[in-house]
Amino acid sequence: GEVWLRSEATMSGYWGDPEATASALVDGWLRTGDLGRIDPTGCLALAGRRGEMYIRGGYNVFPSEVAAVLGEHPAVHDVAVVARPHEVLGEVGVAVVVPADPAAPPSLDDLLAAARDRLAHHKLPEDLVVVDDLPLTAMQKVDRRALRSLVDLPPPPP
Template sequence: RVFGAPYSIRYSSTESGGIGIGTALDADDDEALHSIGRPRPGVEADIRDEDGTSLPDGEVGELWITSPAVMSGYWNDPVGTAETLVDGWLRTGDLATRDDKGIFRLRGRVKEMFIRGGYNVYPMEVEGVLLDHPGVAEIALVPRPDPVMGEIGVAVIVPVDPSASPTLDDLRVHGEATLAHHKLPEAIRVVAELPRNASDKIDRRALARVEAEHPST
């Protein structure tokens, strides 16, 4: 905005050969700010379920990509290759949706998804809503084993003001206008900071492990 320079958001990976999906330089605000755009020339992309079946527009599934640049396999790792490549298609491990304009939007990672009472919960979606609460500085939604529901969501938050942290009810009221009931957190843990791994990403496994061993309320 300051310099009036166009920009493009690009989505790719080492496995995809550095070629994938991107927003147009003249994209409107919705595409530019809230999506990864459309497949680049020579690239095909699809949204599929866990069985590899294509899903209709609007449904959340795994993002698959194919192009001449997609890798032929992992070095000396036939098992990993077989899990990642299917008939020339790359399973990215990312959850996404595609709209009726062919625009793709990321929704999280396949490995981060958990199931509450038979319904899929996507942490990235929930976190995006709850992070808009004025009292939340950072948040991670992690699963915890539950004898009735199988798994429930726990909101681990870093409050803006440690002396006036939002309560579980505050978060649920804030989220219920946007999120389905099964996606709302059912427990809360307040921390000074979220643990991070060597890549500076939130260490969700560590948080889930703590919740499993020492459940919060």
């Protein structure tokens, strides 16, 4: 589920933005937007961001989990995963890959063969887009809006 935090140091709200404050704070609890679970050792294991999760054929998929597995392939320098609409499944994943060697980018089959034993079938990407660099925000995080334009997807609603 969604991770909520509470402490004496929790913020009291967003300056001049009561709507954002109301959606982020509930009875003193901060809604982080992160999704996680308690693992068998009692530790919090984060799965991804609530807004990045997509649903493929009724299954929740976290792009960060898929990207972490694909990123271990030796032919991959960097990778991000974004969802695109699918007529039957609702949404499917598209892997956007920066190859380790631009002259020898990995194929989708290469990536799937390496990931099949680590990811459930519904988490495997359906398509691959090879790029020179992933688009980044000013904070050096993957720019998901720009990423969607790389795979010719409309931007998500605001």
